[in-house]
Amino acid sequence: MKPIYFNIPHLTGKELMYMKRAVKTGKISGDGLFTRECQAQLEKAYGFKKVLLTNSCTDALEMGAMLFNIKEGDEVIAPSFTFVSSVNPFVIRGANIAFADSTATNPNMDIKQIESLITNKTKAIVVVHYAGVACDMDAIMNIAKKHKLLVIEDAAQCIDSYYKKSALGSIGHVGAFSFHESKNIITGEGGMLTVNDTSINDRAEIIWEKGTNRRAFFKGKADKYEWVDVGSSFLPSDITAAFLKAQLEELDKIQKKRRRLWEQYYDQLKELAKKNIMLPNIPEYATNNGHMFYLVCKSKDERSKLIEHLKKHKIQAVFHYQSLHKSPFYKDKYKGPELPNSDHYSDCLVRLPLYYDLKLNEVDHVCEQILKFYKNFPA
Numbered sequence: 132m133k134p135i136y137f138n139i140p141h142l143t144g145k146e147l148m149y150m151k152r153a154v155k156t157g158k159i160s161g162d163g164l165f166t167r168e169c170q171a172q173l174e175k176a177y178g179f180k181k182v183l184l185t186n187s188c189t190d191a192l193e194m195g196a197m198l199f200n201i202k203e204g205d206e207v208i209a210p211s212f213t214f215v216s217s218v219n220p221f222v223i224r225g226a227n228i229a230f231a232d233s234t235a236t237n238p239n240m241d242i243k244q245i246e247s248l249i250t251n252k253t254k255a256i257v258v259v260h261y262a263g264v265a266c267d268m269d270a271i272m273n274i275a276k277k278h279k280l281l282v283i284e285d286a287a288q289c290i291d292s293y294y295k296k297s298a299l300g301s302i303g304h305v306g307a308f309s310f311h312e313s314k315n316i317i318t319g320e321g322g323m324l325t326v327n328d329t330s331i332n333d334r335a336e337i338i339w340e341k342g343t344n345r346r347a348f349f350k351g352k353a354d355k356y357e358w359v360d361v362g363s364s365f366l367p368s369d370i371t372a373a374f375l376k377a378q379l380e381e382l383d384k385i386q387k388k389r390r391r392l393w394e395q396y397y398d399q400l401k402e403l404a405k406k407n408i409m410l411p412n413i414p415e416y417a418t419n420n421g422h423m424f425y426l427v428c429k430s431k432d433e434r435s436k437l438i439e440h441l442k443k444h445k446i447q448a449v450f451h452y453q454s455l456h457k458s459p460f461y462k463d464k465y466k467g468p469e470l471p472n473s474d475h476y477s478d479c480l481v482r483l484p485l486y487y488d489l490k491l492n493e494v495d496h497v498c499e500q501i502l503k504f505y506k507n508f509p510a
């Protein structure tokens with residue numbers, strides 16, 4: 132068997148053709164033809180009120196923090212089991228993070244803890260849909276409404292995934308997606324902001340264009356092109372958007388294959404879930420977009436041994452986030468309670484190879500090796 136890598140970025144084959152076409156137009160800065168085409172396509176496919184392509188999901192989250200006017204002393208509620216970019220944009224602007232624990236059944240934030248974290252300084256909730264599996268958005272939006280809080284969905288992993296009938300990223304005031312090469316559709320580095328509250332649409336365009344009213348000016352809605360607000364250079368070049376067009380064209384095919392691989396893992400490992408491991412748990416209100424297949428071991432030691440065993444058989448399996456409330460950067464600032472579920476996923480969760488070009492027999496091989504490991508590692 133060849134080595135099985137954790138991720139191999141998938142190319143559809145049309146990327147270079149569209150990039151060449153973008154270059155030939157002679158206008159390759161941001162907000163060009165490909166950018167507009169991708170944005171319109173995504174708005175239509177998923178019901179986002181507005182899409183703005185960005186250079187990363189981190190960028191989109193930073194735009195969200197600017198749109199929410201986060202300032203020194205504000206508080207923002209977020210899960211601890213997530214990527215740093217879910218919270219860094221708020222910390223940069225002086226906010227303190229009130230970290231919530233994960234649930235015992237999946238790594239998503241425990242909704243029941245949110246209300247106890249709200250103070251008179253709380254401004255916003257960052258919702259992270261781990262592995263593209265939705266949090267209970269009705270419950271979150273009700274809490275937000277009751278306490279007048281803003282909601283940003285870190286939907287980095289959530290392309291083509293839903294909560295009930297709504298696309299993830301279309302429910303909070305804004306949403307942030309990633310097209311990093313580790314995600315389902317990619318542009319190397321890249322992302323998008325979705326704006327679902329039409330009252331902040333115009334301001335989102337201004338922040339996107341470095342704090343100027345350039346977009347309104349070119350639409351003929353402003354007679355001068357001026358500095359009107361804060362902002363930064365969040366828009367990607369049209370060459371990146373051209374790459375994205377090629378990926379979007381094959382989105383359905385990519386999703387179908389990823390879900391198929393995911394199902395194959397699940398079917399072959401579900402027997403082990405009876406006593407050894409925990410498998411992903413997808414609530415009734417959520418869909419599975421095949422972003423990630425993970426399992427949860429019983430201890431850190433067991434996980435290290437499993438990863439080591441797979442490595443010996445040339446299979447690359449990896450762990451994931453380390454609790455942010457215990458990170459070198461935040462641990463001295465953190466004043467809240469222990470978050471045992473977040474720590475448990477930090478210590479015990481393993482992600483298995485999953486990418487478009489992975490073969491079903493390679494999934495079988497990974498599962499065989501995992502089953503073999505557990506024969507000698509009884510519960």
Ligand SMILES: *Cc1c(COP(=O)(O)O)cnc(C)c1O
Nearest residue numbers: 187188189214216287309311322
């Ligand atoms: C990948 C990821 C990010 C960061 O995305 P970039 O596009 O690399 O900035 C943020 N949050 C989560 C949950 C992610 O999975």
